Amino acid sequence: MAFACQRNSYLREMLVKVVSCTKAKEGFEVILDDTPLFPEGGGQPCDEGLIGEVNVFRVLRRGMQAVHLTNEPVNEGEEINCKINWSKRFDHMQQHSAQHLLSAIADNKYNFRTVSWDLGKSISHVELNTPKITEEQLTHLELICNEAIRNHKPLTVHYLTKQEALGLREVKSRGLPEDVIEPIRVIEIEGIEKNMCCGTHVSNLAHVQAIKLMHTEAMRGGTRLFFLAGERCFGYMGSSLEIERKLTKILSCGRSEYADSIDKLKSSLRSIEKSFRNNLKELAKFEADNLTKSASELGYIFKHREEGDTDYIFAVLNSLADSTKDLPVFICTGATKSGGQFVLRAPDEKLTTLAEEICLLVNGKGGAKKGQFQGKALNYKKLKDVHDILIREAKKF
Numbered sequence: 053m054a055f056a057c058q059r060n061s062y063l064r065e066m067l068v069k070v071v072s073c074t075k076a077k078e079g080f081e082v083i084l085d086d087t088p089l090f091p092e093g094g095g096q097p098c099d100e101g102l103i104g105e106v107n108v109f110r111v112l113r114r115g116m117q118a119v120h121l122t123n124e125p126v127n128e129g130e131e132i133n134c135k136i137n138w139s140k141r142f143d144h145m146q147q148h149s150a151q152h153l154l155s156a157i158a159d160n161k162y163n164f165r166t167v168s169w170d171l172g173k174s175i176s177h178v179e180l181n182t183p184k185i186t187e188e189q190l191t192h193l194e195l196i197c198n199e200a201i202r203n204h205k206p207l208t209v210h211y212l213t214k215q216e217a218l219g220l221r222e223v224k225s226r227g228l229p230e231d232v233i234e235p236i237r238v239i240e241i242e243g244i245e246k247n248m249c250c251g252t253h254v255s256n257l258a259h260v261q262a263i264k265l266m267h268t269e270a271m272r273g274g275t276r277l278f279f280l281a282g283e284r285c286f287g288y289m290g291s292s293l294e295i296e297r298k299l300t301k302i303l304s305c306g307r308s309e310y311a312d313s314i315d316k317l318k319s320s321l322r323s324i325e326k327s328f329r330n331n332l333k334e335l336a337k338f339e340a341d342n343l344t345k346s347a348s349e350l351g352y353i354f355k356h357r358e359e360g361d362t363d364y365i366f367a368v369l370n371s372l373a374d375s376t377k378d379l380p381v382f383i384c385t386g387a388t389k390s391g392g393q394f395v396l397r398a399p400d401e402k403l404t405t406l407a408e409e410i411c412l413l414v415n416g417k418g419g420a421k422k423g424q425f426q427g428k429a430l431n432y433k434k435l436k437d438v439h440d441i442l443i444r445e446a447k448k449f
């Protein structure tokens with residue numbers, strides 16, 4: 053009627069008999085006479101563990117059976133020890149019981165019904181049928197959940213007939229699922245709620261330790277409320293402290309000053325960027341004048357500058373004198389190894405073939421518009437060959 057893991061959530065290992073072991077697409081499928089390993093269901097992921105020394109990487113529910121997926125075979129008929137990965141399972145128990153508690157409190161206090169939930173690898177959420185939850189409601193919900201934990205309310209598993217289940221509040225509002233099989237498994241949090249569930253739960257809310265409500269996310273007219281429970285709260289706090297230590301060192305201030313300090317840095321960065329852009333424009337103008345002068349002798353313009361972007365390239369192009377408008381022009385920015393932006397200007401009839409030739413040399417691609425080809429190069433290792441093309445195409449006077 054129920055697996056050993058459901059009869060006793062705290063069972064970490066037991067002696068089992070291997071009923072069958074068959075080759076499957078991926079590894080082997082093992083059926084045992086009973087199992088301490090929870091097969092996935094009710095929103096709770098499956099357990100991992102060992103049958104003897106053989107690793108069980110997944111457990112599925114097929115009808116009334118639990119199917120253990122393994123990489124290696126086990127001997128049919130053998131009596132063998134089966135052990136679960138307890139830390140992972142206990143974490144699942146903490147998150148799942150916390151979800152029952154949170155869903156019940158949200159329903160009791162605010163009439164927010166849980167539409168679905170997810171036990172995530174690092175954070176879980178309940179999806180509530182409300183478009184919005186206020187900060188005050190979140191604080192209140194968290195307070196009441198943790199108060200219930202402090203009051204160490206027991207969780208009890210009941211097995212009911214369909215007739216008995218019809219008396220549950222949950223069943224009265226939603227009805228019984230069509231495929232429900234008797235006996236119906238119900239988890240009761242004393243004085244708070246009774247809920248149909250196949251999962252493994254802690255025996256007392258005290259074992260949940262704590263619930264921390266995190267952020268919310270709007271979803272299909274409802275709201276996803278993310279939460280952490282039990283050891284995850286301490287894990288999160290540990291990683292937050294680590295980040296805090298790093299930030300304190302980087303910003304040279306305490307955490308209460310982080311926001312102000314970052315705000316100041318951002319605004320000084322904005323003013324530096326502004327003056328950098330202005331300087332770059334002035335520099336571009338100065339360089340354009342020099343390029344215009346030398347172009348009258350060379351018959352082309354070729355310029356590479358490591359620091360700079362498309363703004364710089366167009367600032368130079370726009371500052372070139374009219375006398376250069378029929379000459380081939382190539383201006384590029386970026387490092388030799390990593391490439392960057394470039395613009396090629398050439399008479400219309402030559403633009404496409406020249407662009408193709410240059411793109412091959414700089415591993416580049418781009419597009420032509422109004423007599424100019426604008427592209428991105430992956431490197432400038434053959435920039436000298438590009439220069440040679442410009443020399444070849446130079447318009448001599």
Ligand SMILES: [Zn+2]
Pocket residue numbers: 094148152248249250251
């Ligand atoms: Zn449940």
